[in-house]
Amino acid sequence: MRNAASQPDPVAQARLHALVDGYRPLAGTRDEMVDASGRPRRHWEPVLAALAAGRRSEIDAAFAIADRHQQDSGVYYRVYDHGESKERAWPLSHLPLVIPENEWAAIGAGLIQRAALLDTILTDIYGEATLVRDGALPAAVIAGSPDFLRPVVGVVPRGGRMLQVYAADLGRGPDGRWWVLGDRAQAPSGMGYALENRIALSRALPELYGRMNVLRLAPFFQAWRGALAAQADRANSRIALLSPGPLNETYFEHAYLSRYLGFLLVEGGDLTVRDGAVYVRTIGGLKRVDVVVRRLDSEFADPVELEPSSQIGVPGLVQAVRAQSVALANALGAGVLESRALLGFLPALSRRLTGEDLLLPNVGTWWCGQQAEREHVADALDRLALAPAFSRVEGWPFGPVPVAGAGLDSRQRAAALDFLESSGRGVVGQDIVRLSTMPVWREGRLEPRPFTLRAYVVATPDGWEVLPGGFCRVAESQDPRALSMQLGGRSADVWITSERPVDLSVTLLPQPGAPVVRRVIGYLPSRAAENLFWLGRYLERAEATLRVVRCLAGLSVENSETNGPAREALFRLLDLLGAWGAAPVPTPLLRGTTTAAIEASLFGAGQPGSVRRLLEEVRRTASVIRDRLSPDAVRALAALANPFDHPADHQRGPGASLEMAEHALRIIAAFSGLAQENMNRLSGWRFLEIGRRIERGVLTGRFVRRLADRDAPPSCLDALLELTDSQITYRARYLMGAQRLPVVDLVALDDGNPRSIAFQVARLRDHLAGLSDLPNHAELDVPQKIVLQLSTALKVIDISDVETETVLSVENRLMDLSNEITQRFFTQAGVAADGAEDAS
């Protein structure tokens, strides 16, 4: 998009008029961009001017940058579970919601007032319960909530504050007032998406973004991180983000925030409680965790004292909270603030507790646990919406989303009134807010769409901090009633624009050449190490399979199953694929077997060793450590795996297979390059490498045994050289055709050849030595001993003594090594807590 010229450009003027004239706000609804007379509001003018300044193709191209950025960063990354996939909800709408700073200041004041009020109420609910005792809040409003967690009643949180992160869902009514539609206190989501939307949109519209003095998000996040760190009583505090895991719909955000803020991304199984303190299992043993950013619903956080069926919690966490050894953001039980039942009492509670009216009113709400309110709601059913009063209400005949009374048929209406009468305390009636609209870009035109805005507040030692922006959700339909917002749509960035230039000293954007693995505080969690290790192994096995397929495809051009000089090599390669489950075992060898085997090895969903299945494993292991992979790496892995999921027909046949294998190998090489060049030399990279080296050593051993036994014809030795990328070295070194001893020497024993077994062993030795400065490390542990023995054995062996059994024993030792590494670094059962932990 070009800068709006200072000289009035007649073409741009005409476009501007067309945009504004073509924009049709909904009747009876406020619009953000234009006023009641259809004139653009002043703070939207730069956006309109920028849209008018370019041709439609230029604008679309700019927006495509934002989309591409989101794809690259993995926002759209799919989670795979039993073949099920989910895409991220709320893809980016390309126009920002613009709010002037002075208007935002009023909203911010309202948010802060509300956060402080809710924190006071929450503390009272779990403490003295004076509000209940004094009759300001019915006991049933609290006791009826499944999020009121009795085991934490009376627990004083470390630092004293229960509510640390608060979000409000806001909507703007026809009169221009902002309303709170709902409170989010359990584990508010969306901040990560707000951050991601900002980065994507500011890249797409850099000039406009710069010109409009948009307030930056980074200082808020910095302040929050500082506030969390300040809650630890140690200099090198460890902050963990506790996630339900990769199948959770907001897992992307957990990983994203962890990466961005340097939190340790953990799942329940990563944490353990010993003597009332929380520890994370790492490759260096158990390490203290001081602060937990809880993205897991409280109820599931501890199977011992809370929900016993929870598999994702941390046994003993309540005990640790009680012992004040760990700070939680938010405290366990904070979800009780989200009850709709509470909304109706907030105006009076605000006056009672602060002497002030709510600056941001909430949507009119009547809790039907009281007779007068119940009768009012029944009488006014046609004007109101009905909704469950709590996060779960047994027997409620409708869904979790409010339903408009007027929209119920006679049977539903009867059911609603029935439930109201028998279980009124589970129901609220609510006013239906008509939301204001904002523009979206559709096919070169602007169209109004209703939206809601989720705004965020965090507690810091210096008071509450408001995120200048938020997560804006834009409806797909034009129905302005707040109810329809739950049905999904797009998300938009939120620009709070200042009259003055903004402070740019804190930046959000990652620096160029940022490491693939972010340096997180302290040691690598065992689970992350294990997944990196298996990522390395699966990736290497996929590469080896692709190499065999490539070699086979090449051979099958010159040879057939029944004829040709390299028929023996063809047969043995097919046998190899069969032996590791990539393709059916080829007996008897018939014409066409090769083509079928190649296809099975690449795409076979039923073949556990096929490239497709291996890459599924790659994707699965990568998905649970995505906080440790760079966007480039994530993108490379997605590009690697996608073509194998649903191969087009034209991708079948030897030629196409060869091409696909080549392409995939190039991506793997690119990924290896990324890892080699960009990953910090931290333990994470070492485990990825260790996995790859072990797998490569074992598979090279298999190649040698299958293709270089004493009876192997030259065609097999040639195939071995090709599989191990060693033809050029061999030809440079030996001016003769392939002969067994020199080939075996080069492929197995030559530690100068990057694909030889000896080379893998040498690298393993380096990596294990690099891990040996971990605490509780023995002088020479079992994995190191194995590698030392192997490396010595490979050095002293005489090449003429290398038999298939010798190679097999090397492979077996490498498998032993894999088991020992699992024992040593990944399995932490029975490990004592590192009580006297020093700075780490």
Added chain:
Amino acid sequence: MIYEIDHVTTYDYAGRVGSSRCLLHLEPRNDARQTVLASSVEVDPAPVEMIVGHDFFGNAMRIVRLAELHARLDIRARSRVAVAPAGPSAPATTWEHVRDEAAVIANLGPDSPVHHIFPSRYAPLLPAATDIARASFPPGRSAAEGARDLAIRIHGGFAYDPDATEVSTPLREVLASRRGVCQDFAHLMISGLRGLGIPAAYVSGYLRTRPPPGRERLVGADATHAWVAVWCGRDGGWIGFDPTNAIAAGEDHVILARGRDYGDVSPVSGVVLASSGQRLSVSVDVRPVEEPSPQALAG
């Protein structure tokens, strides 16, 4: 009456268990009619951690963490409890009054009825259970009288059958098969009462093992027992009814713990990291102290 209680719980694991964390509700609570004179809990193998405290409802609770590899876990709880007989007259507050009082009560504390008017995991709201209860509560009847009637009707309408259900059997199935054990009957009665808005709590406890001379042994005396505490208004307070034996809880009932349902008060719950199966055995002996011990008789 003073009782000596010996309650042994044993888990035999198919494999060896490395680490576990258990929550124990094994020490009787002090209550209006009962006083705990002494209590102790022994765990073998010895826990590396043992936290002693009270849960939200005021029940004694221990959390133990075991770290030693073990194939068998023994938990032995012993206590000495004095139990007074029930008062002579039941409170006369009508059930409608109890219901309305509970709905607006300004009390969120551990004894408040407000925790016991909402459905809970093991006592969901079931129209069929509410219907059963409704028949016991004609307009104007006292809550205590209605509850006694309901306990008698559940006893008459359902068969005691230890093979019919497990801890995890949903109430819906109990209603369909009309069979179950003390726990099922207690949950059924709770569900029905809550359906009418009457606060009802789950009580786990013990029955005197051998009946006084001339009386029959009560059902459920060889293991932990369960019954229902009904809130009978501000004046009446909590009163126990035992639907398994069709009686009001009396001097033969020793209260262990009170909660919303079994989930709040199960004697032993927790997290055991065992991949293989386990076998649970429980033995309970509740003996009045003036009664000679079995050993004394044998000797």
